[in-house]
Amino acid sequence: MKYLRNRQCRETQFSAGSQQNSQYDSQRISNTIINLVKYGAGEDYKMKNEKAVVIFSGGQDSTTCLFWSIEKFGKENVIAVSFSYGQRHSAELEAATHICTQNGIRHLILPIDIYSQLGAVPFLNEVQCSLLDNDLEIEQKEDSDFPNSFVPYRNLLFLVHAAIAAKFFGAKNLVIGVSQIDYSGYPDCREEFIYGTQELLKTAMGIGEDVVIHTPLIRLTKAETWKMASDLGVLDLIYHETVTCYNGIKGEGCGECPACQIRRQGYLSFLESQK
Numbered sequence: 001m002k003y004l005r006n007r008q009c010r011e012t013q014f015s016a017g018s019q020q021n022s023q024y025d026s027q028r029i030s031n032t033i034i035n036l037v038k039y040g041a042g043e044d045y046k047m048k049n050e051k052a053v054v055i056f057s058g059g060q061d062s063t064t065c066l067f068w069s070i071e072k073f074g075k076e077n078v079i080a081v082s083f084s085y086g087q088r089h090s091a092e093l094e095a096a097t098h099i100c101t102q103n104g105i106r107h108l109i110l111p112i113d114i115y116s117q118l119g120a121v122p123f124l125n126e127v128q129c130s131l132l133d134n135d136l137e138i139e140q141k142e143d144s145d146f147p148n149s150f151v152p153y154r155n156l157l158f159l160v161h162a163a164i165a166a167k168f169f170g171a172k173n174l175v176i177g178v179s180q181i182d183y184s185g186y187p188d189c190r191e192e193f194i195y196g197t198q199e200l201l202k203t204a205m206g207i208g209e210d211v212v213i214h215t216p217l218i219r220l221t222k223a224e225t226w227k228m229a230s231d232l233g234v235l236d237l238i239y240h241e242t243v244t245c246y247n248g249i250k251g252e253g254c255g256e257c258p259a260c261q262i263r264r265q266g267y268l269s270f271l272e273s274q275k
Helices: 021-040 060-073 091-102 114-119 154-169 191-205 222-232 235-241 258-273
Strands: 052-055 078-084 106-111 173-175 212-215
Touching (some): 052 060, 052 154, 060 091, 078 091, 091 106, 106 154, 191 212, 222 258
Parallel strands (some): 052 078, 052 173, 078 106
């Protein structure tokens, strides 16, 4: 879905489908169409009386989603949740903390220790992930659809932990900055993953549970994500203060890793579109 420039910050939202397997596909398609029409065709979707938990890494996409959430829900109804999961560097968590502190946003950093615990066991060595091991070079393997920076089940773990935090916060809304357009091919950045996880979270809590995973960037190019940041008034903040680089360099980054290349190409395309 092309980002609509005559309105700020539209989203694709996945609503509740039927729990019956026989109705799964038809209900999913119906709900998706309803939400595309409602939230992508000009109606301001304001949720000022609801609360939201934003999965916040301190990178470009999650920071854009954080300020999108503040616009939609109000700062008083938003908390940002970051995760310390044994990642390659601490720069992104430092950036996340700085952004939240400077902008008066409530922020939690939660530990996820399973990757470091499993990685320390000698006979558990089948996962070679460059974001969890500083000794590995970030590369695209010929026999893989995505770089070796993919962390297995990371977004699933993030969403489950964020859902628990949301329960404590009294929120039903989760916000995550995944995109299936300009990305490295990660399977947990796709619409079917988001929809399936939303249904899983609802089912885990029983009848009547309402969980909504918002993915404002899911169908946006990186250039359109920069446009959204500009519309939100945080373009300079995101350009200079976020850490998207796999090597932990703030702002423009190293310029060599896949994340930096996608970010840079998107930014140049955005600038070109503004001429």
